[in-house]
Amino acid sequence: MEHLSADVVACPDCDLLQRVPVLPPGGTACCARCGLVLGSNKPGSLDRSMALATGALIAFLLANMEPLMRVSVAGETSSTTILGGVQTMWLQGEKITALLVALFVFVAPALDIVFMLAVLLASRRPPAPRWVGALLRWMVLSGVWSMVGVMMLGILVSLVKISSLATVEPGIGIFAVGALVFLLAGMSAGFEPREIWSRVRWADGEGPETGR
Amino acid sequence: MTRVLLTGARAGVVQCDACGLLSRPAGPEGAGNCRRCGEMLAFRRRNPIQRTWALIIAAAICYLPANILPVMTTRTLKSVEADTILSGVVRLYESGSWVLALIILVASVMIPLGKLIALAYLLITVQLRSNRRRRERVRLYRMLKAVGRWSMLDVFVATIVVALVQLRPFMSIVPESGVMFFTAVVILTIFAAGTFDPRLIWDSGGEAGREDD
Numbered sequence: 001m002e003h004l005s006a007d008v009v010a011c012p013d014c015d016l017l018q019r020v021p022v023l024p025p026g027g028t029a030c031c032a033r034c035g036l037v038l039g040s041n042k043p044g045s046l047d048r049s050m051a052l053a054t055g056a057l058i059a060f061l062l063a064n065m066e067p068l069m070r071v072s073v074a075g076e077t078s079s080t081t082i083l084g085g086v087q088t089m090w091l092q093g094e095k096i097t098a099l100l101v102a103l104f105v106f107v108a109p110a111l112d113i114v115f116m117l118a119v120l121l122a123s124r125r126p127p128a129p130r131w132v133g134a135l136l137r138w139m140v141l142s143g144v145w146s147m148v149g150v151m152m153l154g155i156l157v158s159l160v161k162i163s164s165l166a167t168v169e170p171g172i173g174i175f176a177v178g179a180l181v182f183l184l185a186g187m188s189a190g191f192e193p194r195e196i197w198s199r200v201r202w203a204d205g206e207g208p209e210t211g212r
Numbered sequence: 213m214t215r216v217l218l219t220g221a222r223a224g225v226v227q228c229d230a231c232g233l234l235s236r237p238a239g240p241e242g243a244g245n246c247r248r249c250g251e252m253l254a255f256r257r258r259n260p261i262q263r264t265w266a267l268i269i270a271a272a273i274c275y276l277p278a279n280i281l282p283v284m285t286t287r288t289l290k291s292v293e294a295d296t297i298l299s300g301v302v303r304l305y306e307s308g309s310w311v312l313a314l315i316i317l318v319a320s321v322m323i324p325l326g327k328l329i330a331l332a333y334l335l336i337t338v339q340l341r342s343n344r345r346r347r348e349r350v351r352l353y354r355m356l357k358a359v360g361r362w363s364m365l366d367v368f369v370a371t372i373v374v375a376l377v378q379l380r381p382f383m384s385i386v387p388e389s390g391v392m393f394f395t396a397v398v399i400l401t402i403f404a405a406g407t408f409d410p411r412l413i414w415d416s417g418g419e420a421g422r423e424d425d
Contacts, residue, residue, distance in 0.1 A: 008221035009377045010227040010234060013350055016415040017218045017225075017234075033217065035413070069376065075381040085375035092374065097395050101371050104364065133249040137230040144406070147361050147368075154368030160375055161369070164307055165383060171329045195217055196232045203250035 011036055039194045046120055049191045053116045056183035058114060062176035066105065068155055069174060073166040081173055082106065082151065108146035109184065115139045116187060119196060126199035133200045136193055143188060152181045223417070226253045230281055260409040267404035268331050274396040275324065281390035288383045296367060297321065299312060319365035320394070326399045327356055327363075327379060332409060338412045349413050357405050363398045367391060 002156050007020050011031040020029045023041035042048075067079035080088070082105055091100035101204055115135045155174055161166050220227055225234045228246040235253060238244030243253035282294035295303065297320050306312035307415075330352055336347065370391055377385040 001306070002294075008234060009232060010225065012227065012229075012232070013354075013410040014346075015219040015221055015411045016225075017220055017223055034347060034410075036354075038352075049282045070371065071376045071379070073382050076382060078376055078378055080372065082371075085371040088375040088378070089371055089387060092386050094391055097367060097387070097391050099365060100395055100399070105368070124378065130250070133231060137249065140230075144402075147364055150361055152294065152365050152366050153315070153362075155372055158369045158372040158376070159306070159316065160309060160312055161373060164309075166379070173244035188425070194232070197233075197248065200231075202248045202250065203245065204247045210421050212315075 009038060010046055011038065034120060040192060042190060042192055045190045045192050046195065048125075049116065049187050050120045051111055052183050052187040052190065053120065056113050056187055057117065059176050059180040059183055060109060063173055063180050066172035066176060068171040068177070069159060069162075069171050072165050072169075079171065082177075104145055104147040105151045108142045109148050109180075110144050111142040112139065112158060112184070113187075115142060116191070121201050123196050127201040128196065128199045130201050130203065132196065133203075136200075139193075146184070148177065148184055149181050154175050219414070221256075221411075228253060233323065241289065249335065250318070252330070256411070257407065257409050260407055264331065264335055264408045267400050267407060268328055268335075270389065270405060271397050272328055273326075273327070274393045274400065278390055282388040283366065283390040283392060284374065284385050284387050286377075286383070286385050289381065293395035297394065299308035301364075306320050314371075316366060319362050320382050323359055323363045324397050324401060327360060327405070330356055331401070331404055334408060334413070346413050350410050353405075353408065353410050360398070360402045360405055362400070365396050369396070 007022075008017060009020055010017050012032040012037045013127060014031060016031060017135060018032055018034045018038075019040050021041065023029060024044045025041055028040040061147050065082060066080055067084075069151060070077060070079040073168055074077075083102070086098050086102045086106070089095075089101065119128075119132050121137070122128050155177060159168055159170065159174070220234065224236070226237050226243050227234050228249060228251055230251040231246060231249040233246055233248045235244070235247060237253065245251065246253055279297055282296050283300065285292065285294045297316075301317050301321070303314050304310075304316065308330060334353060337344075370387055374385050374387050377383055
């Protein structure tokens with residue numbers, strides 16, 4: 001027990017110590033006591049995440065530049081982007097809500113995509129530099145607060161709601177947000193942080209362990 | 213079947229919250245830093261039960277103005293109508309879109325309420341040192357963490373609707389302060405779920421480290 005080998009983990013949800021075996025391709029390891037997924041072996045996961053993250057970046061730019069929908073009543077028309085909604089919220093006096101919405105549907109997903117691309121590019125040739133570890137820690141946070149999927153449902157609900165009051169025409173932005181939801185989900189689902197951590201240069205200057 | 217299971221706490225090792233590497237703590241005062249990622253190590257989060265209770269109570273307090281105050285006001289040539297979350301659901305139902313009414317009802321009313329009740333249940337069972345249904349309780353906890361974000365739905369709907377319906381003088385919709393309290397409820401419950409430590413479910417009850425299947 002003096003040397004803790006790298007394949008022994010404590011389950012984050014129940015603290016049980018257990019050995020995660022070398023997994024076959026496509027295999028998944030679950031905690032013996034509480035069932036939490038402790039790790040999985042997804043062949044080609046890094047390349048797939050890279051492809052999906054690149055796609056997500058393009059969809060994100062389109063989703064924020066193109067109008068979501070156009071509304072018209074008696075010759076008056078208006079259209080908006082997601083950030084346009086945030087701006088109106090701010091101007092109407094709900095500043096805290098405006099800032100939080102911007103954080104959840106613009107800042108967090110943007111950081112999620114940029115951090116993912118940076119981590120994947122930097123860890124292609126191990127050992128990965130230490131800042132990759134810092135980004136991995138931040139990615140947990142940006143993942144928690146990124147709510148593009150909820151925003152997509154919100155946009156659809158508002159589309160139906162407004163269509164009972166006025167004529168609504170969906171714009172390119174709405175389709176881009178829809179694509180972004182799926183690209184982001186695929187990007188995070190295929191990502192295996194354990195694989196990156198095994199390549200990162202250790203803070204004490206010793207690792208990564210070679211014979212893993 | 214009864215067997216002794218070794219947990220990180222019993223073995224005296226600390227798992228890094230950020231990268232998952234197990235380390236021997238530097239000393240009883242402070243556990244030191246993770247050898248791999250440099251993050252500060254902690255045996256457990258400090259006072260998770262009290263902190264989670266504090267966040268739940270704060271969320272429950274904000275829940276009242278969030279439901280009593282209007283979230284938006286609709287001005288047309290003929291009328292001025294202020295809507296709370298619940299009256300918005302009723303209005304949607306009456307206008308014939310019961311699917312939308314149901315979606316909003318689940319996201320804005322049932323998820324936040326259910327989350328507050330479920331977190332209180334988890335805390336109470338941990339404080340009673342119950343060792344029953346641990347697997348179900350940890351599953352409930354994971355579900356809470358997954359669904360919490362969907363309560364933001366109504367705030368996002370308000371953001372889009374308010375931006376689009378600015379067709380003065382025919383029709384305009386402005387946000388009201390209920391939106392802020394509602395956002396506060398959602399964020400406080402997300403923080404509460406993050407502060408609760410699921411390992412407490414497994415520490416408590418029976419002899420430490422024993423598992424009765």
